[in-house]
Amino acid sequence: SSRQALEQARVAVEELEDVKAVVKQLEEENAKLRRQARHVEKEQRSLCSRAEGLQEERLLAEGQGLQEQIQAQAARMASLEVSDGTVATVGSAGGCV
Helix, strand or coil, X not given: CHHHHHHHHHHHHHXXXXXXXXXXXXXHHHHHHHHHHHHHHHHHHHHHHHHHHHHHHHHHHXXXXXXXXXXXXXXXXXXXXXXXXXCCCCCCCCCCC
């Protein structure tokens, strides 16, 4: 009977050691996942910032392109007005200024 109790105690100790090993492994995995999550969050912030910068550049380029189109159109209008013998100020006809 005491032999059974000792055997049960030995098995319980082994199971406890196994559980401790699993807990340690899970803690290490958890720490690794937390490090990866921090890295991904940092990378995401960087990508968001970069995307905002690119969007801003795209909008500036679009604005520059539109401004060039407006200037070219204004030049064509001025050319047509001069060739018709009439002189009008560009922008006074209600267009973009």
